[in-house]
Amino acid sequence: MRVVVVGASGNVGTSLLQALAGEPAVNEVVGLCRRLPGEPFEKVEWRAADVTADDLAPHFQGADAVVHLAWLIQPGRDKAQLRRVNVDGSARVFTAAARAGVPALVYASSVGAYSPGPKDRRVDESWPTEGIGSSFYAAHKAEVERLLDAHEREHPGMRVVRLRPGLIFKREAGSEIRRLFAGPFLPNGLVRPGLIPLVPAARRLRFQAVHSLDVAEAYRLAVVNEVRGAFNVAAEPVLDSSELARLLGARPVQVPPRLLRAGAALSYRLRLQPTEPGWVDMGLSVPLMDTRRAREQLGWSPRHKAGEALLELLEGMRQGAGIDTPPLEAGGKGLLRARELLGGVGSRRG
Numbered sequence: 001m002r003v004v005v006v007g008a009s010g011n012v013g014t015s016l017l018q019a020l021a022g023e024p025a026v027n028e029v030v031g032l033c034r035r036l037p038g039e040p041f042e043k044v045e046w047r048a049a050d051v052t053a054d055d056l057a058p059h060f061q062g063a064d065a066v067v068h069l070a071w072l073i074q075p076g077r078d079k080a081q082l083r084r085v086n087v088d089g090s091a092r093v094f095t096a097a098a099r100a101g102v103p104a105l106v107y108a109s110s111v112g113a114y115s116p117g118p119k120d121r122r123v124d125e126s127w128p129t130e131g132i133g134s135s136f137y138a139a140h141k142a143e144v145e146r147l148l149d150a151h152e153r154e155h156p157g158m159r160v161v162r163l164r165p166g167l168i169f170k171r172e173a174g175s176e177i178r179r180l181f182a183g184p185f186l187p188n189g190l191v192r193p194g195l196i197p198l199v200p201a202a203r204r205l206r207f208q209a210v211h212s213l214d215v216a217e218a219y220r221l222a223v224v225n226e227v228r229g230a231f232n233v234a235a236e237p238v239l240d241s242s243e244l245a246r247l248l249g250a251r252p253v254q255v256p257p258r259l260l261r262a263g264a265a266l267s268y269r270l271r272l273q274p275t276e277p278g279w280v281d282m283g284l285s286v287p288l289m290d291t292r293r294a295r296e297q298l299g300w301s302p303r304h305k306a307g308e309a310l311l312e313l314l315e316g317m318r319q320g321a322g323i324d325t326p327p328l329e330a331g332g333k334g335l336l337r338a339r340e341l342l343g344g345v346g347s348r349r350g
Contacts, residue, residue, distance in 0.1 A: 002028040003223055004063045004102075006051065006093055007070030008044070009033040009325035011173040012108065015216035016067065017041040025224050032059055033070075037325035051089035060100035065223045067106045068093045073180050076276050079136055086140040087147070094151045097158070104159040106222045107148055109230070111166050111208065113141035117287025119206045124290045125164070125230040132285045135278030161222040165215045166208030166234035166289065169309040172323050173212065174316020175330050182317075183273040184340040191317045194249045200260060201241035201252035204284045208234035211304035211312070221298045232289035235302040239310065247307045257284055271345040 003020060007013050008031030020026045021042035029044045036048050047059055051070050060066055070093070072085040090107075097105050112135065115128040131142030145162070152160050169177075178186060190196070210233055218233045237243055241252040257280075265277040294300045304312075315321070322330030 001026045001064040001224070002030070002062055003065050003067065004030040004032060004060055005067045005069065006032045006049075006056075007068070007108075008046075009035070009037045009039075010069065010327040011168055011170065011176065011212050012215055012219070013069050014039070014041070014172070014323060014325060014328065015170065015212040016069070016219050017044055018213070019216040019220040020223075023220055023224060030059060030063070032056075033326075035326040039324040051092055052084050056093060056096035057099045060097055060102050063097075063100065063102050065104040065106060066093070066097045066102050067108075067219055067223065069108045071108065073137065074274055076136070076274055082136060083140065087143050090144045091147050094147065098151070098155050102158070104161070104223065105151075106161045106163070106219060107144070108219075109145060109162040109164045110137075110141045111164055111232075111234070111286050111289055112138040112282055113145050113164060114286050114289075116285040119204050119288055121288070122290035123287045125232055125293060127287060132278070132282045135282040136276070137279070138282045138286070159226065159228055161227060162230045163215070163218055163222060164230055164232050164289065165210050165218070166306075168210055168212050168215050169313035170212035171312045171316035171319075171321050172328055173321075174313055174318070175320050175322040176328050177313060178317045179274075179340060181273075181275050181279075183275075183345050184337045185272055188318050188320055191314050193247065193311070193314070196248045196250050198253045199241050199244045199248060199250045200255040202255055202257050202260060202284065204257065205260075206238050206240040206288065207283055207286075208289060209239055209306040209309050210235045210302060211309035214302040214304055214309075217303075218294060218298060218300045221300055225298065227297055231294040231298055231300075232291045233294055233300070234289050234291055235304060235306040235309065237306060238288060239306055243307065247311060260284075274345050 020029050031044045031046045032049050034050050072082050113129040115130040129145045131138035245252045261277045261280045264280045267273050268276050320331045322328040
């Protein structure tokens, strides 16, 4: 098989490249990304392409499957740029895959695509995917789901799979996730169990997570198996205030959701961190997912618990971990933090 991975240099992309390296059915992988990395991967030919501008169909010629992972989270203050990449760029990937005659398309959706739902029970893949309106991330994920619905109707012969994972963590994504969500003012050394004294407790602040290597395994299975449709992907247990307190050696403190959102909005407005308050809305609103379909039809099961993945991420943040690809660039000390500050804390891409 020949597999093209669009957005191959990020958190999930690099994990998927590792998974495909060990897959006997895959003999060739094209890693497509905007900026070429220095990190080599077995079976991978790196190619530079921008999903917003370049002709993608030539890169897809002869592929047995295209996996679309490319997505922007920053610059959060430039919604037009985010939409060009996330929505318009996804549409261009889908169209190019059809033009190139690719038989299988695997798309990285998200729990964020789901409409508000329950936190006391699990929902399956039939739950509505209208997103959370106040979150650009959720709104874009929902809009791309509609694009993919139309694409499936227009190209019924193409096998289309969409994965909807929870939060995705690994050690090597530590520097990236700190840059994307916490910003330049968070000292690495404080990101340590035992040094985080409090965790906020709110009734609906319950979320699911999965290790990047485990979600990559779900993508590998989606590529090599003749499956279609959507699959929820998350590990146990659900991460709520009591579980977070146990993992971090912290004390849960009741915080009204409105106060959580107000704090995020104020710190975002003051450019103290790059995460807009819509992320809080999404965390409080999206449902808990039932992963039975992934287990039964994909044959997928996670090797890491959700808490293990979170602790690994925190270790990576503390150590400034990363690898030699532009999104996962390691570090965050000295000039790297100055570069983040000069970027306007959420105003510039890269």
